[in-house]
Amino acid sequence: MAAIVVTITSGKGGVGKTTTTANLAVALAEDGFKVVCIDGDIGLRNLDVVLGLENRIVYDLVDIVENRCRIRQAMIRDKRLEELYLIPAAQTRDKSAVSPSDMIRVCDELRSEVDYIIIDSPAGIERGFRNTIAPADIILVVTNPEVSAVRDADRIIGLVEAEEKGPAKLIINRVNPGLTKRGDMLTPEDVVELLAIELIGVIPDDENVVISTNRGQPVALDPKSKTGQAFKNIAKRLQGQTVPFMQLEDKGDFMSKVAGLFKQGGD
Amino acid sequence: MENNGLIQIKGIREGLLISAENGAWDDRAAELLIMVKQRESFFKGARVCLDVSETPLRVKQITQLRDQLSDLDVTLWAILSTSETTENNARVLGLETALPVKKETIESKESNERVESTAEKAVLVNKTLRAGYKVESLDHVIIVGDVNPGAEIVSAGNIIVWGKLKGSAIAGVQGNMKSTICALELRPTQLRIGEKVFPPQQKKGKTFPEVAYIENDDCKIELWNKEKGR
Ligand SMILES: Nc1ncnc2c1ncn2[C@@H]1O[C@H](COP(=O)(O)OP(=O)(O)OP(=O)(O)O)[C@@H](O)[C@H]1O
């Protein structure tokens, strides 16, 4: 095995990086891959909560970096899925406890043992962001269909290009067809037109995400959830499969327009 | 002024200007860090502009030095270089690449006397300017690509955008009111020529190449389709 390192980042905070990391990791593990997610948000860890693994943390990323444990010891295995692991962030330390070269070293050590390493970034463009993109093979930029989130995503995409890690791929999270129809939010087309990078996922705005987050049960675990399906589709596209962008039910035809934008890329 | 061969330091209005123009980059960077460590109290909290002359620097080299300096509580805010690679990489990281263009040329002139542009050269940027980018030049500026919201162009001469101008553009920043700004699609966040700010425009439907200029102290925007000697 030679793992692919996927980093989830955004610029603006609160747009859904952690949610995406957890669900993408679950979806890939459901597809039979061995997946490790790393919480790169040192000091503000919460990927463990979203995955429902909070109460099992013994060691964390900083312990690995500072040689207090082996990588294996800090990997918490998810009991629901055979091959899903989490390396949590430290809660009491700041970002400077980890450097970009530490992250590269940790990922390189894991590469031969797993299929995917999914890294959750902190908000912003400072040290924590650079830590998480340093080891990345693929960078996924998450945004919401809002002007300020898109502006920050644009900034991040420029930085990723500059660090020669591009082109990044785009996930538009919390799309609400009702609001876009009334013109209160950007449409996915507007967002893609401005950012001009490949779209790899469109996730609906769904209150079940909040509920499932609080329960530590990512929606991708629920076979009936449409939102879960949207995350699973990202996992498939990451594997190189062609999956049509789904129709958001009873909400007119705007998702088909999105699909129309990506004839060559997806459907 | 300090001088130890590789590194020179002088105080400027914006903080410290450090010139590290000669020698292999790694040596210069190491030398600079040693100097800062040796004179910690002098450098603590300093804002530093680094002149690397023609050295082409990669993003990694810049970020590494910036991080090492910030560990020593020194802020690297600008890099001056004649290398386009270095300038572009610095810009992308949000660093300045020029000391602020002085406005005194404007202030020292009588109000209605025209200041002729000295700009006859142009800076060519062959890519889309994403949010956070700033291109600042005493020459004309030509962008082949879009200028996204949150990106900014400042020129003492003209600005030409072969793409969509959605960010901010200031032409004739030193007071040349004959400067123009043109774009295939003119939908700027802000448009300025000299001190004159264009009123925001409502744009709907199809757009055409347009040129913005000042005539009789009025802000004008018209189709960019004829040779008008502008
Ligand atoms: N598709 C969605 N529909 C509804 N709520 C969502 C969706 N995605 C995320 N949320 C909610 O938005 C909030 C922020 O999400 P999340 O923590 O994943 O963002 P983040 O980008 O990781 O934030 P931070 O920058 O603070 O790390 C959470 O309460 C989450 O449940």
Ligand SMILES: [Mg+2]
């Ligand atoms: Mg988060």
